Amino acid sequence: QVQMVESGGGLVQAGDSLRLSCAASGLIFGSYSMGWFRQAPGNQREFVASISWSGSSTYYADSVKGRFTISRDNAKNAVYLQMNSLKPEDTAVYYCAAARASRGLGFETFYDYWGQGTQVTVSS
Numbered sequence: 001q002v003q004m005v006e007s008g009g010g011l012v013q014a015g016d017s018l019r020l021s022c023a024a025s026g027l028i029f030g031s032y033s034m035g036w037f038r039q040a041p042g043n044q045r046e047f048v049a050s051i052s053w054s055g056s057s058t059y060y061a062d063s064v065k066g067r068f069t070i071s072r073d074n075a076k077n078a079v080y081l082q083m084n085s086l087k088p089e090d091t092a093v094y095y096c097a098a099a100r101a102s103r104g105l106g107f108e109t110f111y112d113y114w115g116q117g118t119q120v121t122v123s124s
Contacts, residue, residue, distance in 0.1 A: 004023075006094060006116070008021050009119045014124050022096030033098070040089075048060070049061065064083075064090075
């Protein structure tokens with residue numbers, strides 16, 4: 001059974017940093033592309049960042065480019081999202097997801113497994 005568990009969320013002030021982690025089990029982690037999505041209250045879930053199975057390729061939403069960094073450790077079956085210079089508009093539930101696909105990673109439909117999310121709240 002595949003499990004994806006996010007951690008590291010919390011309440012921070014604007015300008016602070018947070019590092020989200022996602023631990024995966026029950027799948028051949030190194031064979032999956034990984035992504036982070038987020039959903040703010042009243043909004044649809046949106047893409048944040050993705051990383052290829054090898055870690056050699058990353059892709060970011062324009063809204064987080066230059067502030068967020070996605071990385072992975074295949075030996076630990078984990079993916080991370082380093083979030084710097086946080087803004088109130090970054091407030092959302094953040095989800096990690098795993099995809100067998102190597103393309104189309106900006107779209108939810110290409111992901112096979114999802115975590116339950118971790119709340120990030122940024123106060124002004």
